[in-house]
Amino acid sequence: MSEPTMPAPDAASRTIAPIITVSAARIDADAVTAALSGSGTVGALVTFTGYCRDEGGRLKALELEHYPGMAEKQIAKIVQDAARRWPILGAAAIHRHGLIMPGEEIVFVACTSAHRGAAFAAASFLMDFMKTSAPFWKREHLVDGTVGGWVEAKDTDEAAADRWHRL
Amino acid sequence: MSEPTMPAPDAASRTIAPIITVSAARIDADAVTAALSGSGTVGALVTFTGYCRDEGGRLKALELEHYPGMAEKQIAKIVQDAARRWPILGAAAIHRHGLIMPGEEIVFVACTSAHRGAAFAAASFLMDFMKTSAPFWKREHLVDGTVGGWVEAKDTDEAAADRWHRL
Amino acid sequence: MKLAYFAWVRERIGIAEEEVSPPAEVTTVADLLLWLKGRGETFDAALQAPEIIRVAIDHEHVDHAEPIAGAREIAIFPPMTGG
């Protein structure tokens, strides 16, 4: 992104208290962003929301299976990795499980920082690892009433996560 | 970002109807994102919010001057540039003017797409050009009651915008 | 130790979790996957391509060379597809 992507010099001493939630409930993005902003030190907030698509009308719902206990821990780890790499001031990472209808949100991440470069980079990093290392699995429920297959992992998602190792 | 950043093949034929606002009013990010999402085709939403910082307690407010008429047109141009480069499904770009207090939002951009790579790249692109080519100027009002200087343009912002010419 | 299975690994095996006591020569994750694969048709179907199977010990991702000694819970699952 626009600011350098090197680790911040004070990375070791910096800790943030992220908002991490794994739940079947709808996500209130507005409440989360309100909690992260408005402090006078935050200059930039980047959010990502991932939605369930209807896949051209074929999909009735996505079923999200997860590994309770590990899911929260792994997300917390991803957020702390991001906080070590960029000078973020706050972060949220929320992932739903269970049946999710087209148009509904599946995942929400948010990062705040003094400047936009760190917030964009950290949010993008969080999503790449939410996709590839948080223990969630998607299965399709089809409009014709059948339960479709498990969604296959994408090479492009692996590649997206791998690029951060080169920084 | 994770998806390729090449122009989309159908770029010439694709048009979006962006939400573009230049106003002194507070920004209702939630209403904007609700208008952009929920369609069944949108898989990814990236938003950026830029806030007024208090600069360590030194700043009472930022005053945003703008060029009425050109501001809206130039923002529309930036959004259409983004739509030509990435397969975004919708976009919003909202910029406030007038006196803005620390903790309040100055600018909000949002991009939706089927996949996250395009949404992240397009939102980041929009912000880089909102900073360097939309006709707005910031002036500081200080806590001690004086009107401080005009904020100087940053080389890092120019560099952030320039990197897109190399893609 | 407790084993937990997820997604299509769970579906093919037909159970979500179980207690197992593998023989002493099963010392790594790779050994464990091979031993499980030999426990019957359902396990064979779930683990036919062990190289793509992901494993976590006590909620931490590990690679297949990881020793399993001392593990309380080992989870076995396909590549993740969240987000």
Add this chain to the structure above:
Amino acid sequence: MKLAYFAWVRERIGIAEEEVSPPAEVTTVADLLLWLKGRGETFDAALQAPEIIRVAIDHEHVDHAEPIAGAREIAIFPPMTGG
């Protein structure tokens, strides 16, 4: 043609806009800036570093080599600092 000034350019010149009729030899944006600079102290103060001044003709950014013929409104301002 109408000229519009913004931010510290406006402040230093002391007016926000005016109608001007530059002489015929003023054909480009660069010519216009040089001509304006010679109109007095306030203009000289605002335009002492013409190379950093940004210009828009009829709401479109232009560079300093752009001809001004046919322009209805020319805006003159410092580098932008929005966002």
